[in-house]
Amino acid sequence: MAIIGTAAGVPFTALPPSGNGPAPLVVTWHMMDAPCTDAAFAAALPMADVAAWRVHLGMPWCGSRSYPEGYELSRRDPMMLYVDPVVRQAVDEFPAALADLRERFPITDEPIGVVGASLGGAVALTVTASGIVPVAALAVVNAAIRASSVVELVAGLSEQPYPWDDDSRTAADRLDFIARAADLHGTPVLVVSGDEDYPAFRADAAALAAAVPKARLTTVPGLAHPLAERPGDQPAPQTPPARTVDAAITDWFAAHLAT
Numbered sequence: 001m002a003i004i005g006t007a008a009g010v011p012f013t014a015l016p017p018s019g020n021g022p023a024p025l026v027v028t029w030h031m032m033d034a035p036c037t038d039a040a041f042a043a044a045l046p047m048a049d050v051a052a053w054r055v056h057l058g059m060p061w062c063g064s065r066s067y068p069e070g071y072e073l074s075r076r077d078p079m080m081l082y083v084d085p086v087v088r089q090a091v092d093e094f095p096a097a098l099a100d101l102r103e104r105f106p107i108t109d110e111p112i113g114v115v116g117a118s119l120g121g122a123v124a125l126t127v128t129a130s131g132i133v134p135v136a137a138l139a140v141v142n143a144a145i146r147a148s149s150v151v152e153l154v155a156g157l158s159e160q161p162y163p164w165d166d167d168s169r170t171a172a173d174r175l176d177f178i179a180r181a182a183d184l185h186g187t188p189v190l191v192v193s194g195d196e197d198y199p200a201f202r203a204d205a206a207a208l209a210a211a212v213p214k215a216r217l218t219t220v221p222g223l224a225h226p227l228a229e230r231p232g233d234q235p236a237p238q239t240p241p242a243r244t245v246d247a248a249i250t251d252w253f254a255a256h257l258a259t
Contacts, residue, residue, distance in 0.1 A: 020106075022107070108258075118144055129183035192205075194224055195220065
């Protein structure tokens with residue numbers, strides 16, 4: 001049964017392993033698209049056969065921390081008022097949340113697994129690259145692998161070119177994990193890409209898989225960008241593509257996560 005709560009102020013949905021006993025930890029960060037809450041992401045990717053505590057953390061600006069002004073800010077400046085602050089907050093609040101989770105649940109000391117989808121993928125990649133916690137394996141799904149791809153996508157929707165400057169380019173460089181592939185410290189990375197995802201995201205997924213020595217690219221037929229039906233703020237039955245993603249990630253952690 002899912003455990004709902006907050007850890008150091010961060011909303012979470014935790015799915016215990018069989019028996020509720022000591023086990024490794026897998027942490028996830030969801031999409032800003034559907035599924036866009038921790039509970040909805042837990043339903044889309046429960047990883048039920050992973051012998052670990054699966055803790056789905058809520059992203060900033062989503063769910064109980066919904067930020068109505070966020071949409072307007074993302075259109076006004078998608079790099080400096082959206083991508084950079086959302087990822088930065090999620091990463092900054094993670095160490096305290098992790099410490100709280102370790103006190104609350106019988107989580108073993110082994111390196112953790114991390115999962116991120118869309119902008120949550122940038123969070124998972126940043127956590128792994130930062131070295132703030134040992135990471136045994138990483139999986140990303142339709143991920144924001146290069147911030148510039150997100151910015152150009154949002155700018156394209158508004159039909160206005162993005163006015164890059166030194167600050168925004170510096171921020172984007174911090175979130176370019178093709179250029180920063182060496183910073184992932186050789187972590188095994190599963191790169192899941194929907195064959196109907198945005199073209200730039202698909203290209204970035206292939207480039208990341210090619211740049212990381214222990215990476216595997218898995219392409220999922222019929223998967224567009226979201227992993228659930230929109231709006232995706234409530235738990236819902238798995239879609240067939242999400243079931244395929246769930247199985248791929250489950251197999252990945254079975255191979256790479258200590259149990």
